Structures are given as C-alpha cells and as structure tokens.
Amino acid sequence: MPSSRELVSRALNFQPVERIPKDLGGMRSTSISAFAYPGLVRALGLPPRPPRVEDTWQMLALPDLDVLDALGVDVVSILDGVTNALPPEAQADLWHDYDFGGRLQAQVRHPEAFAALPDGTLVQNGKLRMPPGAFVFDEEHAGQALDLSAELPKLDLKRFRQEVEAGLLRDDEVRAIRALCARVRDATDRAVFFNDASLQAMLGIGAFQGVAIFPMLCLTEPDYVHELHEIVTRRAEVNIARLMPEIAPYIDVAMLAADDWGTQQGLFASPRVFRELFLPYYRRINEAMRRHAPGVKRFLHSCGAIYDLIDLIVEAGFEVLNPVQWTAGGHSFREWKAKTHGRIALWGGGVDAQRTLPLGTVEDVAREVREVAACFARGSGYVFCNIHNILAEIPPEKVLALYRAVDEVTPVMEETTFPDRGEKTWLH
Structure with missing residues (x-):
C-alpha cells in the first residue's frame, strides 16, 4: 500500500488511488472547533487532553497524531511555526494553559493576548470579542465599518511599501523554517501542508x-x-525565492492565498475585476513557486459561489482549490467536478456544511458523503474533508460518520468525454 504522502500526491496529480485521501486540520479552513474537539477525542476512545488552539480567532484545535491515526487522516500541517506532525512535547515550550473564562481548558501560544470583561466576554488583542455563549471571536462590523458619505479609506502606499520591505524573510528565519520542515519530513509519512x-x-x-x-x-x-x-506580489516573489529552495524537499502542498471571492449566491466582484486586477499578480506568484519549487502543489482557498471564477483560477496557475463550496451559487457538485477535472484538484466539499452536517441525521451525513465523495473521486483529483471547519455545535457521532463514510467509497477511473469541453478525461 502507498504511504499517505504517496496517496495524496497521486490524487493531486489525477493518478489512480486505492482510497480517497483525507484531511483534518491541514489548514485553517479544514479543521475542527476547539469546543467540539474534546467530544471527538472521547468518542474515539482516546485519552483526554486540552486542545491546542492554534487559530484563536476561529477557535480551531490542532488535531493530535492519535486523532489523525484514528480517523485515517493523510495530512499533517505546519502552521506559522507549529505542527501536529511531532508529539506535543516536542513543542511544549510554545504552548501555555488558558481556560477561556472557565469555558474550555486549552492551550494557546499567547495567553497574554486575552482579557475578560465583567460580563464574561473575552477580548483578544484589544479588539476581537467572544461573548459568553459564542464559539469564535469577532469584532464590530467585522472590522469593516462603511460610511458611504465619506471618501473610501485607502492605505498610505509609501508607508505600506516600507513596512512590507522591512518584513521580508531574514536568513535566520529561513533557517528556522527549514529546520522545522526537515524535522517534520523525518517524523511522518503523511503529506506535509505548509502554511506560513x-x-x-x-x-x-x-x-x-x-x-x-x-x-x-x-x-x-x-x-x-x-x-x-504590485507591492504585495513583489513581497511574495522575494520570499518564495528565499524560502522555497530551502524547504521544497520537505513539503508537499503550500498555501499561497486565501481570497474569499464568493457570497452565498454570487461573487463579490465580477470576473472582469479578477482578470484585470488579480490574475496578472497571481500568475507571477504561481510562476515563482513553479520555478523555485516545481514539486510543491500550489493551493488556493476561496469560499462561496466562485464557480464562475474557476477558469480564471486555473489560468492563474493554482493546482488545488478549496473549500469546494458547491452548496453556494446554484451549481451542483457534479457540475463542479465536470468543470475542474483534470485541470485543478479539489480539496474539501465532502458534505453540505450548512444543512446536512448540522441539521441532518448521522445517516443523512453518511449518505451524502458517499454520494459526493464518489463523484469528486472519480478519475482522482480529490482530497476529502468538510466544506469548511467542523463547528462547535457538531456532535462527535457526525464527525465519525463523516470520516468513516468516505472510507466506504472506492475511487473509480473511467474514460469519458465532457460535451462542453470536447476532450476525453477520466471521469464518470
């Protein structure tokens, strides 16, 4: 049997796979709420432990190795200096106990960032708030107050350029990242997802x-x-040139952008805006990655109804698309598969995260997973996980159903022709 790393590589290259590879926590939109995580640990029969809350905005747990083992997950993550590929004790000095106002015994990297108000509201970094009963942090207007009577706010680009240039990767930072990536590669045969x-x-x-x-x-x-x-693209090009030759042998997938273009029904801006103002810069970044790390898959996260951007996303040079929110915008998961197959791999989309997962029965979840995963996995090009993070309200039995149902699906390779594309590919 191939290793998890080999399995993920085959899937992302549209090669035959023996089973569908799975992710949980490879990046910050494929993970699980720290409030839901202890219940999952109990349901798996594993020893209790405080969740390591890597993302304290979305309140996401960093899944432990024994949880990945129990669910058959094929991916580990490196997230801004922390990883779940190593035992927790290997990075124990980075984590500190914090109980979120008595609501959750957990570990965080910076407990000094939090303060409690008299009503129990927690404040993070002086602006993000999590009231009692909430499960994530947020801020007023999501930090995007809009006054149409005033001039639209803009950055001081001269000052911004100076800040960006001052923040380019230093040699010592590159060495530290390289050392961590090398340790992770030596520690696991899972695919390594690099997020930095x-x-x-x-x-x-x-x-x-x-x-x-x-x-x-x-x-x-x-x-x-x-x-x-131009400023931020130049930053990316410089950092890619400095970092990727050093770490490319140790990683398999790299998170290049999180650019949420979709609402529930359509796009925030037109495809023309994407083509004129975004596409040229994404091309440059993807070309820099292709040049310096040709074996590392280039990953884009973009939520919502982005079906009408898929052609441009492919043209930009991305190789993996997430979260595959086929529930938004009126296009079925079958249409998503037909649109992307052989052109860009799909990562996610395993179940309707807004209806079936929270509102359906355990069998409803399993049934939809089997149907969706069978479609997405035909002809390969697919890594399974939820459409987005597993939220705090999702009971552990549904999480187990999610990951066990996909193991019941046998990937199929069939030759067919897409009428709208006039080409043969492997898909039913």
Whole structure:
C-alpha cells in the first residue's frame, strides 16, 4: 500500500488511488472547533487532553497524531511555526494553559493576548470579542465599518511599501523554517501542508479594507489597486525565492492565498475585476513557486459561489482549490467536478456544511458523503474533508460518520468525454 504522502500526491496529480485521501486540520479552513474537539477525542476512545488552539480567532484545535491515526487522516500541517506532525512535547515550550473564562481548558501560544470583561466576554488583542455563549471571536462590523458619505479609506502606499520591505524573510528565519520542515519530513509519512504568513500572497478581494470597501475601490481606484498588488506580489516573489529552495524537499502542498471571492449566491466582484486586477499578480506568484519549487502543489482557498471564477483560477496557475463550496451559487457538485477535472484538484466539499452536517441525521451525513465523495473521486483529483471547519455545535457521532463514510467509497477511473469541453478525461 502507498504511504499517505504517496496517496495524496497521486490524487493531486489525477493518478489512480486505492482510497480517497483525507484531511483534518491541514489548514485553517479544514479543521475542527476547539469546543467540539474534546467530544471527538472521547468518542474515539482516546485519552483526554486540552486542545491546542492554534487559530484563536476561529477557535480551531490542532488535531493530535492519535486523532489523525484514528480517523485515517493523510495530512499533517505546519502552521506559522507549529505542527501536529511531532508529539506535543516536542513543542511544549510554545504552548501555555488558558481556560477561556472557565469555558474550555486549552492551550494557546499567547495567553497574554486575552482579557475578560465583567460580563464574561473575552477580548483578544484589544479588539476581537467572544461573548459568553459564542464559539469564535469577532469584532464590530467585522472590522469593516462603511460610511458611504465619506471618501473610501485607502492605505498610505509609501508607508505600506516600507513596512512590507522591512518584513521580508531574514536568513535566520529561513533557517528556522527549514529546520522545522526537515524535522517534520523525518517524523511522518503523511503529506506535509505548509502554511506560513511569509509565503501567502497578500492579495484578496477583502484582504485590506474588507469586502464592504475593497470591491468598490477595484472599480473606482484601479490604479491604487494595481500599485497595492504590485507591492504585495513583489513581497511574495522575494520570499518564495528565499524560502522555497530551502524547504521544497520537505513539503508537499503550500498555501499561497486565501481570497474569499464568493457570497452565498454570487461573487463579490465580477470576473472582469479578477482578470484585470488579480490574475496578472497571481500568475507571477504561481510562476515563482513553479520555478523555485516545481514539486510543491500550489493551493488556493476561496469560499462561496466562485464557480464562475474557476477558469480564471486555473489560468492563474493554482493546482488545488478549496473549500469546494458547491452548496453556494446554484451549481451542483457534479457540475463542479465536470468543470475542474483534470485541470485543478479539489480539496474539501465532502458534505453540505450548512444543512446536512448540522441539521441532518448521522445517516443523512453518511449518505451524502458517499454520494459526493464518489463523484469528486472519480478519475482522482480529490482530497476529502468538510466544506469548511467542523463547528462547535457538531456532535462527535457526525464527525465519525463523516470520516468513516468516505472510507466506504472506492475511487473509480473511467474514460469519458465532457460535451462542453470536447476532450476525453477520466471521469464518470
């Protein structure tokens, strides 16, 4: 049998696989709520432990190795210096106890970032808030207050350029990242998913002034957007050139961008905006990755109804697309598969995360997983997980159903022709 690493590699290269590879926690949109995690640990019959909350905004647990083993997960992560590929004691000095106001015995990297208000609300870094009964942190207007009577806010690009240039990777940072990646590669035969802020493109339809403002700036101030994108693209090119030759032998997938272009029904901006203001810069970043790390798969996360952007995303040079939110925008999972097969691998989309998973029965979850995964896995090109993070309200029996049902699906390779593409490929 191939190793998990080999299995993921075959899937992402549209090669035959014996089973569908699985992810949990490879990146910050394929994980599980720290509030749901202890129940999953108990349901798996594993010893209790405080969850390591790697993402304290979304409140996500970093899944432990024994949990990955029990669920048959094929991916480990490196997330800004922490990893679940090593035993917790290997990075114990990075983690500190914190109980989130008595609600959750956990570990975080920076407990000093939190403060409690008299009503039990927790404040993080002076602005993010988690009221009692909430399961994630947020801020007023999500930090995107909009005043249409005022001039649209913009960055001081001269100052921003100086800040970006001052934050380019240093040699000592490259050495530290390389050392961690090498340790991870030696420790596991799972695929290694690399997530690091230094590598990720600071491009996005809401990456700066937010989705309430930035799409309007794309229409009213295109020269400003071009200059901004030139600054962040140059940053990415420099960091890729410095880092990727050092770590490419140790990693398999790299998170290049998180650019949520979709709402529940459509796009935040038109495909024309993507083509004119984003595509040229994404091409440059993907080309830099291809040049310096040709064996590392280039990963894009973009939520929502982005079906109409798929052709442009492929043209930009991305090789893996997540979270495969086929439930948004009126296109079925079968249409998503037909649109992407042989062109870009899909990572996620395993179940309707807004209806079936929270509202359906355990059997409803298993039934939909079997149907969706069988479609996405035909002809390969698929890694399984939920459409997005498993939320706090999801009971452990549904999580178990999610990961056990996909093991019942046997991937099929069949030759067929897409009428709308006029080409043969492997798919039913």
